[in-house]
Amino acid sequence: MNFRALASLLLPAAPELTGVVLEADEHWSFDARALEADVVVWGRAPWPSGLPLATLARAALSRERAMQRLRYHPPRPWHLVSVHRLPPPALQRRHGERARAAILGGALLQLTRTNPGMRVLDQAAEAAGGIVPVGVFTAGSGGCILSRLHMRDGSDAMLRVGARDGTADPCRGDEALQWLASAGIPAVPRPLGSGRSGTSRWTLESCLPGERAGRPSEAMLHEVARFCARLPANSGPPIAATEDIGRIVTAFPRHARLLATVSSFLRPVLRALPGVARHGDLWSGNILIQRGTVAGIVDWDNWHPSAVPGTDLLHALAMDEALRSGRELGSVWLGAPWRSPAYQRLTAAYWPALDIWPNAATLQAIGIAWWAGYVAHSLTRDPALVTDARWRARNIDDVLASLERTVL
Numbered sequence: 017m018n019f020r021a022l023a024s025l026l027l028p029a030a031p032e033l034t035g036v037v038l039e040a041d042e043h044w045s046f047d048a049r050a051l052e053a054d055v056v057v058w059g060r061a062p063w064p065s066g067l068p069l070a071t072l073a074r075a076a077l078s079r080e081r082a083m084q085r086l087r088y089h090p091p092r093p094w095h096l097v098s099v100h101r102l103p104p105p106a107l108q109r110r111h112g113e114r115a116r117a118a119i120l121g122g123a124l125l126q127l128t129r130t131n132p133g134m135r136v137l138d139q140a141a142e143a144a145g146g147i148v149p150v151g152v153f154t155a156g157s158g159g160c161i162l163s164r165l166h167m168r169d170g171s172d173a174m175l176r177v178g179a180r181d182g183t184a185d186p187c188r189g190d191e192a193l194q195w196l197a198s199a200g201i202p203a204v205p206r207p208l209g210s211g212r213s214g215t216s217r218w219t220l221e222s223c224l225p226g227e228r229a230g231r232p233s234e235a236m237l238h239e240v241a242r243f244c245a246r247l248p249a250n251s252g253p254p255i256a257a258t259e260d261i262g263r264i265v266t267a268f269p270r271h272a273r274l275l276a277t278v279s280s281f282l283r284p285v286l287r288a289l290p291g292v293a294r295h296g297d298l299w300s301g302n303i304l305i306q307r308g309t310v311a312g313i314v315d316w317d318n319w320h321p322s323a324v325p326g327t328d329l330l331h332a333l334a335m336d337e338a339l340r341s342g343r344e345l346g347s348v349w350l351g352a353p354w355r356s357p358a359y360q361r362l363t364a365a366y367w368p369a370l371d372i373w374p375n376a377a378t379l380q381a382i383g384i385a386w387w388a389g390y391v392a393h394s395l396t397r398d399p400a401l402v403t404d405a406r407w408r409a410r411n412i413d414d415v416l417a418s419l420e421r422t423v424l
Contacts, residue, residue: 017102018398019061019122021159021184025177026057026098026126029139029214033132042075044082048091055128056094062104062122064407072119079123086125093129100124102155137161140177140213144220145169157297157317158183158397164223173208173220180217183396186210190219192316196293199248203312226304226311232336234361237329239310240303241362244328245369247293248321254291256323257282257385260392264412267395267402274416278384281423285381289372291322296393298328299335318393324385325370329362330354331386345390346411350418354383380423387415 020037027035035055040046046058063072086096102122126132138148146165153163160178167173178184193207205221212218229236261279265272295302296318304312333356334348341348353359367374374382391411394401401407 017061017122017155018159018183018400019059021179021182022061022102022155022161023057023059023124024159024179025137025140025161025216026100026124026135028055028133029136030133033130040079040082042071042078044075044078046082046086046091048094054130055126055132058125058127059102059123062102063120064104064404069119076119076121079121083123083125086127090127094127095129097126097128097132098124099126100153136214136216137163137177140216140218141165141175143211143213144173144175144209144218146173146175150175156184156186157189157315158185160184160186165220172223174205174223175218175220177213177216177218180212180215183399185217186219186317187217189315189317189319190221192319193221195319195321196316199293201247203243203310204316205312205314224304224312224314226306229300229303229305231339232300232303232332236300236303236305236310237332237362238365240298240313240332241329241366243310243313244292244295244298245366249290249292249325249370250322252291252322253287253289254322254324254385256291256294256320257286257388259320260385260388263392263395264388268408268412271412271416274420278416278419282381282384285377286324286385289325289378290370292325292370294320294323294389295328296320296323296389298332300332318389318396323389324382325372326354326363326366326374326382327386327389329366330359330382331390333358333362334386344407344410346387346415349383349387349415352383354379354386384419384423 019039023037033054036053038056038058040058040060063075083099090096100123102124103117104120137150141150142148145167147168150163153161156162156176158178160176163175165173165175176186178186190207190210193205196204197206205224208220208222210219258279261275265275295313295316297315302313302315303310304314330353334345334353337348338345
């Protein structure tokens with residue numbers, strides 16, 4: 017999660033008011049001295065999984081104590097205006113996940129010394145035709161905000177707001193929805209509008225029925241596989257994997273030579289495959305369920321019109337395993353899930369529908385393309401991961417070392 021991009025949407029929209037974003041340290045200590053601003057948005061993003069429980073417990077306790085102090089005894093002249101909890105990513109609706117949110121969760125706190133006026137978020141919502149101020153919202157990809165918006169005409173729509181031309185810009189997802197609508201794809205939101213408001217960009221889309229799924233059942237995944245088989249294919253080979261590897265090279269240039277070898281391995285294999293549309297982050301949290309069936313697929317910000325077939329389905333399986341085991345996706349990748357019986361069952365009808373009969377090299381290429389896609393998307397969503405040694409070791413170094421030993 018890009019904390020600063022997210023927090024900036026709660027700053028005042030009026031140019032005559034000043035605002036600042038402050039990221040809390042692990043002790044959640046708020047220092048109000050020497051703050052020359054009208055509004056402060058303070059807090060931090062959720063912790064990643066895998067850290068020592070004692071460390072996480074201490075941080076969670078510090079977070080709650082700090083929030084209590086600011087709620088009842090804020091330092092003069094500051095007043096606490098709002099508190100927004102930030103659950104960890106990939107949160108599912110299970111009892112254990114509520115405990116996980118309490119330990120790993122972050123928060124956004126808005127403090128002011130004067131009337132804060134309209135926030136950047138509210139200014140965008142008003143421009144989109146909604147009723148302001150925006151109340152409940154969730155953090156989206158790259159630091160954007162999602163909110164079910166009550167419109168002035170009495171309808172509801174899903175609002176997405178993010179800083180323009182950055183990782184939080186929602187225009188990529190809107191582009192996907194327009195493309196899917198032109199292709200007549202069902203069970204996806206309809207694009208309703210988009211625009212600019214100050215330094216932000218907003219998009220509107222229709223609200224689909226259903227709720228985000230918990231852990232996916234095999235029947236649900238087979239419904240998703242049928243949906244993926246209906247996504248348009250093109251006549252040329254897929255190009256998304258090459259673009260994704262290029263983004264990884266930009267972030268980690270020391271791996272450029274090895275990644276060039278990976279690309280050379282992929283090229284002849286992918287040449288025999290059609291490029292297909294991909295969702296790019298297909299997991300249970302982006303699948304809506306109504307009365308036990310799939311009602312919609314949402315959050316298309318990592319879509320691509322020419323991707324490697326089968327990568328979305330592999331991602332859905334791998335995410336389920338990562339959530340169940342608490343491991344990073346890179347660690348799941350090392351187990352070669354593209355060779356698993358679960359993936360074979362899931363794709364049994366998918367491959368014939370696309371007239372594809374994958375061999376071992378094809379499946380290996382699908383695994384590499386999936387890895388490149390989720391790594392590139394993760395880096396786009398949170399550029400700070402480049403300097404996260406733990407994430408880099410699990411998702412980059414270990415995977416490339418395995419490829420060097422076993423494939424290249």
